[in-house]
Amino acid sequence: MNSSSFLLTGFAGLEKQYSWVSIPFSSIYAIVFLGNCMVLHVIWTEPSLHQPMFYFLAMLALTDLCMGLSTVHTVLGILWGLIREITLDSCIAQSYFIHGLSFMESSVLLAMAFDRYVAICNPLHYSSFLTNSRIITIGLAILGRSFLFITPPIIRLKLFHYCRPHILSHSFCLHQDLLRLACSDIQFNSYYALVLVLCTLLLDALIILISYILIIKSVLAVASRKERQKPFQTCISHICAVLAFYIPIISLTMVHRFGKHLSPLLHVLMGNIYILFPPSMNPIIYSIQTYQIRSRILRLFPLKRL
Known part of the structure; x- marks a missing residue:
């Protein structure tokens, strides 16, 4: 192995079953790509969906699509026996996009929560406040917040000296995984990453x-029970997306913190769930829970009556 490259462990202990393991992972990536592309296509082509709520949904779908693209080549490459090594530059780039897109997903979910707050709590000011120019500004702020703040520790990864065995514990590159292999002073990266999270x-x-x-x-201040149902229904999809994002993060944190005695394979699987669960679930959630998206998709694929 080249001194400037790293070995991706993949799914240790399942090497003989890689051909079978690749089937569910290939299916999940297919859902990520097709599902999020479908959501983007529907929002792009349907004029009635050109409104703030769906613009933010498009940002979420684009973020999920990019997350899938950032990891598919190493995860499926390992399972299909195509790659095992990755160069330092490629590893750093992948780490940059994985962490940046994770922060971007959180920022988009926050923007969507703000959208629901304004729509429900200040409906008279909704259209005048969330104008197209403000949505563009919010989108640029999300992009800058997500990728600019992560840049300093990622750049420092290039300057570190890696004297320990170049073996990464996942099927993709993570900032903390590279820190574990560095023999340089990593104090800045460790504290910066904690503060950033x-x-x-x-x-x-x-x-x-x-x-x-x-x-x-x-x-709840609304008197009629029937009037309460509609605003709650518009929030269900977003609440499910929030849970799909934060539950894997909390679970992965608990496994890393209290599950050091557990199998390394469990850590790898939890890492993949953290990366793939939100991008695969969000298009399903919004296709089922959001009437406008669901009806437009059904028009694209009409079901013929027998």
Whole structure:
């Protein structure tokens, strides 16, 4: 193995079953690509969906699509026996996109929570506040927040000296995995990564929770039970997307923190769930729960009566 390359462990212990393991992973990636492309196509081609709520949904679908693209070549490459090594530059680039897109997903979910808050709690100001120019500004802010803040520790990975065995514990590159192999001073990266997670993922989750407390308070103030149903129904899809994103993160954190005695394969599987579960579930969630998306997809694939 070249000194500037790293060995991807993949799914240790399942090497003989890779041909079978590749089937569910290939199916999941197919759902990620086809599902999110379908959502983007529907929003792009249906004029009635050109409104803030669906613009944010398009941002979420694009983020999920890019997340799939950032990992598919190494995950399926290992399962299909095509690759086992990755160069340092490629590894750093993959790490940059994986972490940047994770922060972007959290930021988009936060923007969607803000959209629901304004729509339900301040409906009269919704169209005047969330104009196209403001949505573009929010989108650019999400992009900058997600990728600019992650740049300093990722750039430092290139400067580190890696003297330990160049064996990565996953089927893709992660910042913390590369830190484990470095013999340089990693204190800045460790503290910076912790602060970044607290100021993005944790803060976003807290603000989303507060927004829904305010939404519930506002909806319960409505006298009619029938009038309460519609605003709650518009939030179900977003709540499911939030849970699909944060539950794997919390589960992966718990496994890393308290499951060091567990099989390394479980850590690898949890890492893949964290990467693939939200992108594969979001198009399903919004296709089922959102009437406008569901009806447009059914028009694309009409079911003939027998």
